[in-house]
Amino acid sequence: MRGERTPRLREALEDDIVSGRLRPGQRLDEVGLAARFGVSRTPIREALIQLSASGLIEIRPRRGAFVVLLGPRELLESFELMEELEVACARLAAQRMGDADRAALASAHAACGAALAGGDVPTYYSANAAFHAAIHAATGNRVIHGEASRLQRALQPYNRLQLDVPRRLEASFAEHEAIMAALCEGDGVGAAERMRAHVQVQGERFMALLAALQAQAEASSASAL
Missing domain, CATH: 1.10.10.10 (Winged helix-like DNA-binding domain superfamily/Winged helix DNA-binding domain)
Known part of the structure; x- marks a missing residue:
């Protein structure tokens, strides 16, 4: 318990x-x-x-x-590192994943789809983390798996906020579909390119994340009055 x-x-x-x-x-x-x-x-x-x-x-x-809360510069730099790790994981996973890895990936993807259909953001958040964790594990590389998992945990709260952006869940699920297709085809280059587009948090997306952080802080301050 x-x-x-x-x-x-x-x-x-x-x-x-x-x-x-x-x-x-x-x-x-x-x-x-x-x-x-x-x-x-x-x-x-x-x-x-x-x-x-x-x-x-x-x-x-x-x-x-x-x-400890990351400032804008540290947050951006952390997402840039996460992007490179996720891209490397996708490329390696496409080359090395076995049947058990494919099954874990498909299970997480199906859970994302069920959560999306039900409008269940918290469940989608958990299933999304499982989807990426399945790719990390499929690399067969313990070092990169460990580093990607560690940084994923550190960025979890910020990733959760990204999913609150309107229509982001639908876009995220469609991006997962494309990534999974490339992985299952053994297309390392395609999987890496699609993963980069999926996880890249720069420009407008980064500003939207900062705006979401600011909005949550203002809402918290207002509720405390």
Whole structure:
């Protein structure tokens, strides 16, 4: 039961960090969080450890946990690195994926489709992460798999905000279709090109992400008044 609570607590705290309800540099009080969520300090501590692994918070010895939030430059640079890792993963996966990898990819894609049909953004978000994780695993390269997975976790809250942009879910699903087709055909070049178009967060898309961050922060401030 406790293990089931930890992911939900982590996601709730991720939302608080990205929306501005928890501010950069703010100390996270385990006792206060436990009271807020009606749980013991143990699942709170586990959620904080997971957030620390993703880079959203920093746990300082004998001082506690503090929020870290990327600024515009760091955010853009992180997405640029994620883009290169995802492209490399797509290219390698197209060359190396086996039947089990294809099955995992198809399962995640089907879950994305079901969530899209039901207008279920949170479920689509989880299925989208599973889709990309299946590609990372299919590379057969433990180093690039680990690095891609680590950065994916760090950028999860921002990726979730991107899916809130109008019509983004439909576009994302169509892009997944194209990527999966290239992967299943063993087309490494095509898979890499389609993946780059899918994950590239620059120009208007990056400004839309910053606008979404600002809107969430303003909404949080207004609700606190």
